[in-house]
Amino acid sequence: MDLPYVFLAAVFVYCLPCGEGLKCFKCEECNRPGAKNETCEVDGGYCVSIIVRDKEKNKDGSIISGKTIDVISRRCRTKEDGFLNGKPLFCEIGADMKYKHNVRCCRTDYCNAVLPELMTDPDEITEEESDKGSEHMWIAFIVSLLAVICVAAIIILAFLCYKKKPRPYTPPPDQNVDTNPLMGSQPSSLKELYDFSLSGSGSGLPLLVQRTIARQIRLMEIIGKGRYGEVWRGNWRGENVAVKIFHSREERSWFREAEIYQTVMLRHENILGFIAADNKDNGTWTQLWLITDYYENSSLFDYLNRTTVTAVGMVTLAHSSACGMAHLHMEILGAQGKPAIAHRDLKSKNILVKNDGTCCIADLGLAVRHDTKLDKVDILPTDRVGTKRYMAPELLDETLNMEHFESFKRADVYAFGLVLWEIARRSSVGGIFEEYQLPYYDMVPSDPSLEDMRRVVCVEKQRPAIPNRWQNVEALRVMARLMKECWYANAAARLTALRIRKTLAALLEQEDIKRV
Known part of the structure; x- marks a missing residue:
């Protein structure tokens, strides 16, 4: 060079x-x-x-x-x-x-x-230094990215854990816990609890009293199972209570049913008596408890399977059930009024038979309330639907107006008509009666699908058969007329719960029925 x-x-x-x-x-x-x-x-x-x-x-x-x-x-x-x-x-x-x-x-x-x-x-950077700088930059970028991903994953996991954790039960906003006279003393009997509930707003016991009761109950034996969980007979201070234990995945149903039961002025002799609701953690999983009155006769379904009834017993079962439905459907106006409520799953398994032969309506997990001020139905998003066998035609063909509260009440009336048919079949007059069967037992499988019920009820327009012998007995004839008027395909033409209750009350007062 x-x-x-x-x-x-x-x-x-x-x-x-x-x-x-x-x-x-x-x-x-x-x-x-x-x-x-x-x-x-x-x-x-x-x-x-x-x-x-x-x-x-x-x-x-x-x-x-x-x-x-x-x-x-x-x-x-x-x-x-x-x-x-x-x-x-x-x-x-x-x-x-x-x-x-x-x-x-x-x-x-x-x-x-x-x-x-x-x-x-100073202005010259060798290739090696440049490569090292680039390498360091990539390392810093990757470390930062991993840190962001880790933080995001932690946040998501924490959110999911929070969502899965059962929420503590919250009493209705009208519940006055601080001024409740029972807060300072322990109730000694169920009668004392009921007396207090009736003397107050009628919306149930204070939250702390409910939790105290729940923690004093001993479970004795299982008396039923369902899709929501199990029902146990429990014991509280020597008295029997029913404990409905929900699966943890059914938290929404538990919360909803407890909320409906504590609606102001809902307590009624023909509505299952609510005592308490609580969530109990045993260290492994959380149990969701709903504590109510206990009736050894169990459900109307079980009762009718075991025994027949007299004409008076038939009308008593029907009338008391109608009273419970009418009270649910009724709106009570006032500063502490009760909203109208539709059950949405009326059937013989959700009606209990009391020791005096009357009935009370239970299982309000699917019930909806009507807000008259906003004219809205407080229906919650849920995968659960009513029992297919008891579904009204408008539910089966999906034409029911979900924004119109009267539609839900009319669907209840249709289902109640099927319950009347079940009761009437077990009425023994002159030693003659029919064996117990579920509605549409001879038309659909034992576990029918929506398509099965839609075909029979909506397309073929069939209804349960009325035996000829019913036309010869006044009480059975009235029952047959009532159930037919509950079954109309046109929901607006069906009877109201109040009309059914009054008709059955008048039938119960007749002297002739007592001699049958």
Whole structure:
């Protein structure tokens, strides 16, 4: 390589004359392959070592892009070489140039073996440094991304855990817990609990009293199972209570039923008596308890399977059930009034038989209330629907108006007509009665699908058969007429719960029925 030695005049320094015969190393581009290393001798001069940062070249002389090499040269210089136009040049290089080239002058034998140093170019970044910087940048990016993902995962898991954790039961807003006189004393009997509920707002017991009762109950035996969970007979201070234990996945049904039971002024002799609701954690899972009155006769379905009834017993069962439905459907106006409620799952299994032969309506998990101010139905989104066998035609063909509360009441009346048919079949007159069967037992399978019921009820327009013997007995004839008027395909033509109750009440007062 031909070095531009013209610039050397700017880097030589003025040195004092050396002794005679100063010996120095001499070579051009000493670190290039094939360079010749020699010595030189100069009188009254100095030894010089030079380093120049230059572009690296291939063997053919072509420049290698992006690569540099420090080229080293050693020389002998006389005193005269250190002057330019009679002015001495000093062996100093400006700081801003020392990253390109540098010079060292000395005056002892072979002293130019020592090289001057080149400074690092502040504006130049080597390829290796660039790669390291890029690598560090990627590492930082990946670490940051992983940190964000971990934080997001923790937040999501915490949210899911919170959602799965059962919410503590909250009493209705009208519940006055602080001023409740029972808060300072423990109730000693169920009668005392009922007396207090009836003397207050009629919306149930205070939350803390409910929890106290729930923790004092001993479970005795299981008396039933359903899709929601299990029903147990429990014991509280020597008295029997029913404990409905919901599956943890049925929390919404538990909360909804407890909420409906605590509606203001809902308590009625023909509505199952509500005692308490509580969630109990046994360390492994959470149990959702709903505590109500206990009746050893169990449901109307079980009762009719076991025994027949007299004409008076038939009308009593029907009338008391109608009273419960009428109370649900009725709106009570006032500052602490009761909204109208539709049951939405009326059937013989959801009606209980009391010890005196009357009935009360239970299982309000699917019930809906009517807000008269907004004219809205507070129906909740749920996968549960009513029992298919008891569904009204408008429910089966999906023509029911969900925004119109009267539609739900009329669907209840249709289902109640089927319950009347079940009761009437077990009425024994002159020792004649029918065996117990579910409605449409001879038309659909034991576990009918919606399509089965739609075909029979909506397409074929069939209804349960009325035995001929019913026309010969006044009580059964009235019952047959009532149930037919509950079954109309046109929902608006069906009887109201109040009309059914009054008709059955009048039938119960007749002297003839008592002699049957």
